[in-house]
Amino acid sequence: xSAHRIAVIAGDGIGxxxxxxxxxxxxxxxxxxxxxxxxxEYPHGTEHWLKTGDIMPDAELEEVSGHDxxxxxxxxxxxxxxxxxxxxxxxxxxxxxxxxxxxxPIKLHDSRFCPLKDTVPEDVDMVVVRENTEDxxxxxxxxxxxxxxxxxxxxxxxYTRLGTERxxxxxxxxxxxxxxxxxxxxxxxxxxxxxxxxxxxxEEISGEYPDVETDHAYIDAACMxxxxxxxxxxxxxxxxxxxxxxxxxxxxxxxxxxxAASANLHxxxxxxxxxxxxxxxxxxxxxxxxxxxxxxxIGMMLSYLGESEAATAVEGAIAxxxxxxxxxxxxxxxxxxxxxxxxxxxxxxAVTVK
Ligand code: IPM
Ligand code: MG
Numbered sequence: 001x002s003a004h005r006i007a008v009i010a011g012d013g014i015g016x017x018x019x020x021x022x023x024x025x026x027x028x029x030x031x032x033x034x035x036x037x038x039x040x041e042y043p044h045g046t047e048h049w050l051k052t053g054d055i056m057p058d059a060e061l062e063e064v065s066g067h068d069x070x071x072x073x074x075x076x077x078x079x080x081x082x083x084x085x086x087x088x089x090x091x092x093x094x095x096x097x098x099x100x101x102x103x104x105p106i107k108l109h110d111s112r113f114c115p116l117k118d119t120v121p122e123d124v125d126m127v128v129v130r131e132n133t134e135d136x137x138x139x140x141x142x143x144x145x146x147x148x149x150x151x152x153x154x155x156x157x158x159y160t161r162l163g164t165e166r167x168x169x170x171x172x173x174x175x176x177x178x179x180x181x182x183x184x185x186x187x188x189x190x191x192x193x194x195x196x197x198x199x200x201x202x203e204e205i206s207g208e209y210p211d212v213e214t215d216h217a218y219i220d221a222a223c224m225x226x227x228x229x230x231x232x233x234x235x236x237x238x239x240x241x242x243x244x245x246x247x248x249x250x251x252x253x254x255x256x257x258x259x260a261a262s263a264n265l266h267x268x269x270x271x272x273x274x275x276x277x278x279x280x281x282x283x284x285x286x287x288x289x290x291x292x293x294x295x296x297x298i299g300m301m302l303s304y305l306g307e308s309e310a311a312t313a314v315e316g317a318i319a320x321x322x323x324x325x326x327x328x329x330x331x332x333x334x335x336x337x338x339x340x341x342x343x344x345x346x347x348x349x350a351v352t353v354k
Contacts (some may be wrong), residue, residue: 003036004305007067011045014289015073021291021341022071022180022298025314029302040067046077046085053282055088065097069301070272071187073294074279084263093272099264100163101170102130102243103300104276106230106260109322113255113330114225124253126233127178129171130243132264134163137240157194159239164201170267171237172209176267182234184215186222186242195239202237223249228246247276255322258290258330261297263304271304280332288333291341292318317347323341335346 008023010016023039030037042064044056054060064070075089093099093164108114108124141155144145168185175183187201189195199216206214215232220243225232238246251260257277262274275293283289296318305309321327321343327335334344 001035003038004069004307005038005040005067006301007040007042007064007070009044009064009072010046011073011075011079011089011279012085013281013284014074014075015279017073017285017287017337018275018291018294019073020290021337021344022294024341025295025317025344026298026302028348029298029307029310029314032348033307033313036309037307040064044089045075046080049080049085049088050065051124056084056092061092061096065270068270069305070270071294071297072274072275072299074275076279077281086262089260090274091137091188094264095138097266097269097272098133099266099269099272100131100133100166101263101265101267102132102240103174103263103265104130104243104247104260105300106129106233106247106251106254108254109319112328113259113322116230119230119253123229123231126230126250127174127235127249128243128247129167129174129235129237130247131163131167131238131240133240134159135240142284153201157239157241159194159197159200161197163231164197165205168198168201168205168237172205172212173342175212175235178234180213180234181211182213182215183209184217184222184233184236186217186219186236186238186246186297188219188242190218200210200237219246222246224248226253228262231349242322257293258288258332259292259296259318259322261293261300263297263300266305271301273301273304281334287337289337290330290332290334292321292330292344295341295344313348313351314344316351317344321347322352 010019075086106126110123136157139156144152172216187195187198188197251257260276262276299311299314
């Protein structure tokens with residue numbers, strides 16, 4: 001079988017450290033499960049921009065898009081104007097490659113890592129399907145009369161029927177493939193009336209999936225439910241901005257930013273896999289960041305590349321490590337980054353022997 005071609009953008013802050021551990025696990029998995037891969041490493045990020053003035057030139061974006069998958073560490077550094085490098089790298093990869101699904105599983109592996117009282121793993125097993133190409137994110141901000149007393153700042157929450165339909169359909173497909181078959185639409189259509197488009201399209205498409213139980217929550221209530229009763233949720237579909245916010249909350253419920261992974265997808269195209277955490281610039285280079293989120297993103301990548309045995313083993317290794325009592329905290333600094341990588345590798349080897 002031909003080698004999987006993987007583009008790697010380690011990026012800023014803790015990105016290179018967590019990616020390094022992810023790649024150790026990828027290498028071990030390839031040896032254990034006998035698949036081949038080739039890496040192309042890209043230097044893009046704030047440091048590269050400071051040195052060269054390039055964020056992500058068209059030619060490189062084109063080259064990256066020729067791979068089977070992209071692994072991204074993190075982007076964001078206070079030396080650059082706020083949001084500029086994020087927009088130029090993460091934004092362009094998501095939007096220009098039309099990766100319209102941002103898939104964010106939220107799964108608790110062991111009660112000890114959940115900050116919520118009396119919450120057990122059975123209560124927290126959901127997937128957020130975040131729309132990834134529309135909303136306030138993608139439109140440039142405009143500032144009229146900047147710094148004047150009558151300044152007006154604007155950035156539209158704009159949704160298209162095509163964008164809304166394809167994400168809602170994807171979420172229904174996901175819901176129908178899961179045992180619970182429940183899909184909750186999360187929006188704020190009572191205040192952002194433009195999101196009535198989501199309400200209508202959700203209703204229309206639900207007719208095609210009679211086996212899926214549907215539900216609805218406004219984003220504020222969804223945050224409340226995620227803390228009060230996370231078992232309310234199975235699959236959630238939501239807009240870009242609300243999906244961003246809800247999944248940081250979800251990450252905490254599943255144990256913290258150190259374990260939450262995501263996949264940016266467009267079925268039939270390449271996938272982009274990344275931890276959902278940011279670049280944590282203050283911790284950069286200290287070997288304190290938790291690499292489990294990135295390793296879990298590697299698991300999602302292997303699944304997308306069709307290496308399902310290896311994917312199951314990587315996810316299983318993370319689960320058994322978290323359940324084993326070998327680590328008691330997932331916070332940054334609790335254990336060195338490379339030591340955590342080594343623990344996952346040990347569990348991975350054990351999973352394979354079974
Ligand atoms: C995420 C991140 C990004 C986002 C930032 C870095 C632009 O928070 O992937 O959740 O808001 O989408
Ligand atoms: Mg985010």
